[in-house]
Amino acid sequence: MSIPARWLVSAAAAAMLLGCAYLALGGLSYAPAAAPNPCTPRPWPRSLGTQGTLEQIGLDAIGAMACRLHAPREELVLAIAQPGGLHRFALAHHLSDRLLQNTARAGLLEAIARADRAGRINGLEAFLLRAAAENVPIERLVQLARSALGG
C-alpha cells in the first residue's frame, strides 16, 4: 500500500471507529420514543369515581377515534385541547368535518361498550350514555372534551 493510501485508510479507520462506537452505543436510536399504537386498549385504572369513569370513557373514545383515523391518539388529544387544533388536524389528515364527526361518535360508542364490558358502568348508565352519544350534537361533545382537557 502506498504512503498516501495508508494515510487515507488511517483517517477513514479513525472516522469509522468513532462512528461505529456511537452506533453501537445506541446513537441511531437516540430519538423520542414512538407514540403507542392507539388501537391497543389501555388498562383501566383500578378505582375511579363517577367523574373519573366519565373522563376515562372520554379518553378511551379519543383512542378509539384515533385508531379509526390511523392517527396518533396523542395528536388528537393535543388537537382537541388547543383552540383551532381540531380544524388543523382535519386539514393535516385530509378529513372532512362529517367524517370527523361520524368517527368521533363511533369512537365514543366503542368506549362506552368497553366500559360496559369491563363492568365500570351498569346497563342503565350504558344505555343513557349511548343515547347521549347518538343524539347530542358532536360539536357539543367536543366542547365538553375540550373543557375537560383545559382548552
Added chain:
Amino acid sequence: MTSARARTLALGLAVGLVLADSSIVILALPEVLDRFGVGVDTVAWVLTAFNLVLALAALPAAYLARRVEPALVCGVSLVVFAAASAVCALAQSIDVLIAARAIQAIGGAGAVCAALELLPSELGSERAAASMWAAAGGLGAAAGPALGGVLTQLISWRAIFAVQAPLALLALAGVRRRGRAAAGPPAGRPHLAANLALGLVSAALTAALFLVVLMLIDAWGLSPFAAALTVSVMPLSAVAAAPLMRRAPDPRTEAAAGAVLMAGGLAALGLVPGASAWWTVAPLALIGAGLAATLLALTGVALHGRDSQAIHGGWTIAARHAGVVLGLLVLTAAFTADLSHQQAAAERTGAALVLDSRLSLQHKLALGQALLQRLGQGSQNRLPNLAPAFAQQRRAGGDAGELDRLQTAIEEQARRAATHAFSRSFLLAAAAALLAVLPIARGRTAL
C-alpha cells in the same frame, strides 16, 4: 521600532481576528436574540451578513491591495474594522448590528487580503507567508466560538465587539509601508479544485461551529461558558494534530485525510448516543484535527506559485465564506424543518406518557394543560423549562413519586427530540466534507 517578528504577529492577529469574526458571535446569538426580541431567522443574519459580505468583498479588496499600496489598504481596513466593531458593541437595534457587521466584513476583507501581500516581506518567502496566513486564519475560525462564549458568559455579547476594536488597532503595528506592489503579470486563474474543496469544507465547518453550539446551549441547556469550554476542544485538537498532519507525504493526501477526519467527526455528532457534552468531545477532536490539515493544505495549494498572493488569497477567502454562507442556509433550513418535526414527536410522546401515567385523571389533565402552556411560552428553538408545570401539580396534591418519574421521562424525551433534530444536519455536513475529497482527488495533477 517594531521588529519583523512583532509585525508578523500583529499581521497574524489581524488575520485571526477577522476570520474568528465569522464564527465568534455564535455563542452570543441566544443572548442577542433575547436582547432584541427577534426570531432565529433574523438573528442568524448577524452571522450570515458578515460571511456573505466577506465572500463578496474579498476579491475586490485583494485587487485594491494589489493596485494601491498594501500597507495603506491594510491600515485603512483595520481602522474600518475597529470602528464597525465599536458600532456593533454599542448597537441599539438589530438592524444597526447587522449593518455594522457588514461593514466589519468589508474592513476585514481588506485587512486579510492586504496582510497576505505584507507577510512575505516580513517572513522572507511567499510560502512561509502563506502558511502563517492560513494557520492564523484557521486558528481564528476554530477558536472564535470558544472566545465569544467566554466573553458572553463573563461580560456580555457586546464585549465580543468591544474587545475587537482595540485588538484591530493593535494589529496596525504590523503594517509597515513598503511601497506599491510591483506590477507583475495579470493574476492567473484561481486553483478551482482547491477553492471548491475549501468551500465544501467550510460549509461543513459551519455545522461543527454553529450547530454544535446551538445543540449545547439551546438543546442541552449548557451555559455559554460551558459550551465555550466544550468547543475549545476543536482548536486545541487542531494545534495538537498540526505537526502530525504536516508529516503527510503531500498536500493532497493531507487535505483528503483531513476532510475524511472532519466527515467522521461530523457523522459522529449526528449519532451521539446521549445528551451530554462529553459525547461531543471525541467528534470535535476529530474535526479539529481534520480542520488543521485541510484548511492549511488547501490554502497552501491555492496560493502556491501563484501571483499575486493577495488575489489568490482573496479567492480562498471568497470560497471559504461562500461555503460558510451556503452551509448556514442549507443546514439551518434542514435543522429548522427537523426541529419542528421533532417538537411534534416530543409533544406526542409527552402526551402519551401523561395519559398513560398513574396520576388521577384530574391531575393528568391539569398537568397536560400546564405542559402545553410551558411549550407555548418557550423560545422557538430553546428547550422549554417544564419543571414549573410539575411543581404546580405537586403543590396541588398530585402523586409526588409519579410526578417525579413522569418529569424525568418527559424531560428525557424532550432532550432526545432536541438532539435528534440535529442529526440530519450533521450527517449532511459530513457528506459535504466527504464531497470535498472529490475535487481534491480530481485536482491530483495540480495539487
